[in-house]
Amino acid sequence: MRDKFYAYIEQLQDKITLKLEEIDGKAKFQEDLWKREEGGGGRTRVIENGNIFEKGGVNISAVHGPLAPAMQQYFNVSNVDFFACGLSLVLHPENPMVPTVHANWRYFEMYDKQGNTVDQWFGGGQDLTPYYLFKEDAEHFHRISKTACDKHSLDFYPKYKRKCDDYFWNSHRNEARGIGGLFFDHLKPAEKMTIESWYDFVTEVGDSFLEAYVPIVEKRKDLAYSEENRTWQEIRRGRYVEFNLVHDKGTLFGLKTNGRIESILMSLPPHVQWIYDHHPEPGSEEERLVKVLEEPREWV
Amino acid sequence: MRDKFYAYIEQLQDKITLKLEEIDGKAKFQEDLWKREEGGGGRTRVIENGNIFEKGGVNISAVHGPLAPAMQQYFNVSNVDFFACGLSLVLHPENPMVPTVHANWRYFEMYDKQGNTVDQWFGGGQDLTPYYLFKEDAEHFHRISKTACDKHSLDFYPKYKRKCDDYFWNSHRNEARGIGGLFFDHLKPAEKMTIESWYDFVTEVGDSFLEAYVPIVEKRKDLAYSEENRTWQEIRRGRYVEFNLVHDKGTLFGLKTNGRIESILMSLPPHVQWIYDHHPEPGSEEERLVKVLEEPREWV
Numbered sequence: 344m345r346d347k348f349y350a351y352i353e354q355l356q357d358k359i360t361l362k363l364e365e366i367d368g369k370a371k372f373q374e375d376l377w378k379r380e381e382g383g384g385g386r387t388r389v390i391e392n393g394n395i396f397e398k399g400g401v402n403i404s405a406v407h408g409p410l411a412p413a414m415q416q417y418f419n420v421s422n423v424d425f426f427a428c429g430l431s432l433v434l435h436p437e438n439p440m441v442p443t444v445h446a447n448w449r450y451f452e453m454y455d456k457q458g459n460t461v462d463q464w465f466g467g468g469q470d471l472t473p474y475y476l477f478k479e480d481a482e483h484f485h486r487i488s489k490t491a492c493d494k495h496s497l498d499f500y501p502k503y504k505r506k507c508d509d510y511f512w513n514s515h516r517n518e519a520r521g522i523g524g525l526f527f528d529h530l531k532p533a534e535k536m537t538i539e540s541w542y543d544f545v546t547e548v549g550d551s552f553l554e555a556y557v558p559i560v561e562k563r564k565d566l567a568y569s570e571e572n573r574t575w576q577e578i579r580r581g582r583y584v585e586f587n588l589v590h591d592k593g594t595l596f597g598l599k600t601n602g603r604i605e606s607i608l609m610s611l612p613p614h615v616q617w618i619y620d621h622h623p624e625p626g627s628e629e630e631r632l633v634k635v636l637e638e639p640r641e642w643v
Numbered sequence: 644m645r646d647k648f649y650a651y652i653e654q655l656q657d658k659i660t661l662k663l664e665e666i667d668g669k670a671k672f673q674e675d676l677w678k679r680e681e682g683g684g685g686r687t688r689v690i691e692n693g694n695i696f697e698k699g700g701v702n703i704s705a706v707h708g709p710l711a712p713a714m715q716q717y718f719n720v721s722n723v724d725f726f727a728c729g730l731s732l733v734l735h736p737e738n739p740m741v742p743t744v745h746a747n748w749r750y751f752e753m754y755d756k757q758g759n760t761v762d763q764w765f766g767g768g769q770d771l772t773p774y775y776l777f778k779e780d781a782e783h784f785h786r787i788s789k790t791a792c793d794k795h796s797l798d799f800y801p802k803y804k805r806k807c808d809d810y811f812w813n814s815h816r817n818e819a820r821g822i823g824g825l826f827f828d829h830l831k832p833a834e835k836m837t838i839e840s841w842y843d844f845v846t847e848v849g850d851s852f853l854e855a856y857v858p859i860v861e862k863r864k865d866l867a868y869s870e871e872n873r874t875w876q877e878i879r880r881g882r883y884v885e886f887n888l889v890h891d892k893g894t895l896f897g898l899k900t901n902g903r904i905e906s907i908l909m910s911l912p913p914h915v916q917w918i919y920d921h922h923p924e925p926g927s928e929e930e931r932l933v934k935v936l937e938e939p940r941e942w943v
Contacts, residue, residue, distance in 0.1 A: 375920070389919045398919065515898040581911070588888035589898060598815040598889060605920040611881070613918065617911040619689045619698065620675070 344463065344538055345405075345426050348450040351542075352403045352430040353386075355448075355549050359432065360388050360401050362553050366560060367393040372401065377603050382408035387606045390434075391613070395441065395564050399434035400609035410453065413599075418453070423461060426452045430549070431593075433610040434556075439576035440566040442473035442480065442521070443583065444556050445610070447593070448549045463538055465545045466528035469552055470507055471559075472521030472583060474576040476632045480559045481522045485642035487555035488525050488548070495544040503527045508639035513586050518636040520586045524555075575629050578621055580612035587611065644763065644838055645705075645726050648750040651842075652703045652730040653686075655748075655849050659732065660688050660701050662853050666860060667693040672701065677903050682708035687906045690734075691913070695741065695864050699734035700909035710753065713899075718753070723761060726752045730849070731893075733910040734856075739876035740866040742773035742780065742821070743883065744856050745910070747893070748849045763838055765845045766828035769852055770807055771859075772821030772883060774876040776932045780859045781822045785942035787855035788825050788848070795844040803827045808939035813886050818936040820886045824855075875929050878921055880912035887911065 360372045370393030378384040385404030390396050405428035415421055429449025436443065448467035454460045471484045485504070492499035507526035512519055525548060530541045587594045587610055597607035623629030660672045670693030678684035685704030690696050705728035715721055729749025736743065748767035754760045771784045785804070792799035807826035812819055825848060830841040887894045887910055897907035923929030 373919075391919060398917075400919070515904055577914075584884060584915075585888060585908075588885060589895070595889070604815055608885075608917065609919055611917040613916060614877075615884075615915045615917070617698075617908065617913060617915070619673075619691060619700070619909055620905040 344450065344542065345428065345452060348465075348542060349403075349405050349428045351546055351549070352428065352448065356386065356388065356401055356403045356430055359553060360390075362557065363390065363396065363399070363401070363434070366557060366564075367395045369394040370396060375606075377606065379404075379406050379408075379603070382406060385603065385606060387603070387609065389609055393437075395436050395438070395560060397435050397437035398609075398613040399432070400606070401430070401432040402606050402609065403430045404428065404603075404606070418462075420453060420461070423453045423455055426450075426454070429467070431610075435580070435612045436560070436564070438564060438566065439474040439568050439572040440477075440563040441560055442471050442563075443580075443612070444471055445469070446549075446552050448545050450545075463531065464528070465530040465538075465541045467545060467548065468503065468507055468524060468526035469548065469555060470511055470521055470524035470526065471556075472579075473632065474579050475572070475628055476522070476635055477559075477563070480562070481642045483559060484522070484524060484555050487551050489643050491547045491551040492525070492544075494547060495540070499527075499544070500525075511586065513582060513590065515589065516582060516585070518582075518633065519639055520583060520636075522635065522642070523639055574616065575623070577612075577614055577616040578618060579632075580615045581617045584611055584615055644750065644842065645728065645752060648765075648842060649703075649705050649728045651846055651849070652728065652748065656686065656688065656701055656703045656730055659853060660690075662857065663690065663696065663699070663701070663734070666857060666864075667695045669694040670696060675906075677906065679704075679706050679708075679903070682706060685903065685906060687903070687909065689909055693737075695736055695738070695860060697735050697737040698909075698913040699732070700906070701730070701732040702906050702909065703730045704728065704903075704906070718762075720753060720761070723753045723755055726750075726754070729767070731910075735880070735912045736860070736864070738864055738866065739774040739868050739872040740777075740863040741860055742771050742863075743880075743912070744771055745769070746849075746852050748845050750845075763831065764828070765830040765838075765841045767845060767848065768803065768807055768824060768826035769848065769855060770811055770821055770824035770826065771856075772879075773932065774879050775872070775928055776822070776935055777859075777863070780862070781942045783859060784822070784824060784855050787851050789943050791847045791851040792825070792844075794847060795840070799827075799844070800825075811886065813882060813890065815889065816882060816885070818882075818933065819939055820883060820936075822935065822942070823939055874916065875923070877912075877914055877916040878918060879932075880915045881917045884911055884915055 370390045372388040372390045375387040383406035387402045389400045391398050407426040410423050410425040431447045433445045446469035452463040489500040503525040507523040510526045532538045670690045672688040672690045675687040683706035687702045689700045691698050707726040710723050710725040731747045733745045746769035752763040789800040803825040807823040810826045832838045
């Protein structure tokens with residue numbers, strides 16, 4: 344499963360970066376290969392200052408070695424090694440009418456010193472963060488996500504949609520980071536789902552990503568915007584930074600376990616603003632977005 | 644002591660904001676009074692878009708009530724109330740040649756349900772974050788801080804200077820946030836130091852703040868700077884955000900205990916950038932700063 348899923352994310356990274364370069368039309372992804380001292384490494388691909396994408400990264404990594412003591416305690420295990428691989432992407436478009444998107448699909452395994460697998464699971468998801476809310480875009484993103492889920496179980500979309508709303512919650516602001524999508528973790532063999540069927544599900548979601556996001560980009564990329572729209576985008580990006588640095592478990596885990604900083608923090612937006620006690624004008628589009636973020640809703 | 648120290652920070656807030664408005668010459672502090680549901684409140688004063696100060700806050704607060712369960716556990720106490728008051732300031736100048744400064748002086752007390760004090764201490768400090776390093780500015784800031792310390796004990800400056808270097812360490816970047824200053828906490832009655840003598844020491848440091856910072860502002864505020872200098876400042880401000888949101892105990896405590904978000908996050912800089920894998924040019928002023936931040940040094 345390790346090799347199989349890694350081969351999958353390798354080709355998915357190629358597919359996604361190729362497509363994004365094609366629609367951007369200007370910028371190319373810069374590739375950085377890196378090695379982790381304790382075992383493994385990654386292939387970071389970052390795009391900057393494109394026609395559409397002001398900054399973004401589509402990264403894969405596969406790391407392994409002894410599980411750190413803090414993690415052994417967290418998982419209530421001892422003396423195990425781990426293997427983790429995944430694809431992580433964040434795209435920050437320049438035009439505030441185009442939403443930011445984040446996605447991640449990952450596989451985690453623990454095995455004993457003889458190499459026997461003692462635990463294994465998939466995790467991941469995809470979620471959208473608009474600066475201006477186009478209802479049909481939110482519906483499209485959720486519809487594609489739901490279609491991918493429904494092929495595997497009708498329970499999955501409602502379950503992982505709600506998990507996404509719960510996870511991407513900026514509790515110190517009492518608002519969602521964006522309009523959600525899917526979030527799942529600890530997908531382990533149980534009942535009818537073997538690790539193979541979880542693989543089929545997770546790769547189905549991974550394969551749906553471009554279909555979920557690209558049509559939205561195509562639709563909004565040429566919309567006009569003002570300096571005020573851009574300021575609003577930069578303020579909202581501040582909330583994105585707050586979520587990633589204060590709440591996001593993946594980011595904090597990376598920062599505290601000596602991960603490759605630049606690959607972890609590629610998720611942070613390029614230009615960001617913090618204005619004291621900023622509130623959008625009553626009745627404005629900006630206020631309408633905030634009201635939607637205050638209470639996650641059903642989109643499909 | 645509660646009333647005495649609160650009266651002190653009230654007048655210090657007045658003194659500092661008046662002086663900063665005077666040297667800024669354009670912007671005025673906006674005052675927000677706020678109340679905390681569980682007891683107490685604060686007086687937030689924020690300055691924005693000045694001649695010198697792009698954004699800054701000089702805030703006081705005094706809060707009290709039952710100590711939150713997580714904090715009771717942290718302090719290994721039970722069934723106590725607390726009182727905490729302090730002044731917190733951060734100033735982000737527009738000109739990259741003028742350093743950002745942060746200071747905080749606070750008093751904390753725990754008392755039982757009969758109102759008897761069971762523990763009490765002072766904490767705080769002041770530290771400087773330059774974007775371009777003027778050696779004489781760092782020396783001046785430390786010299787004034789040392790002079791304030793030396794009046795109370797020759798042990799204090801070396802001790803609290805080192806604590807400052809330890810505390811403002813961006814461990815995920817392996818570099819200091821700035822060039823340091825003073826940091827102290829849990830200053831409790833012990834040996835020759837009564838709570839009164841700690842009050843004298845902490846207020847001595849508080850009184851030294853304007854002398855430590857204002858001459859640096861006066862000296863650098865009219866220096867010319869380029870768009871490139873400004874970009875560098877915004878990148879370094881990103882590191883400031885990272886420290887405050889990932890490592891700063893005060894910020895995280897505030898965010899996780901339902902503090903007033905806008906007063907806590909006034910510390911975040913106005914315009915910030917994250918560029919993937921940015922490195923200053925070899926031999927540049929920017930690189931010289933980074934090298935100094937990699938290894939805290941003695942300035943006086």
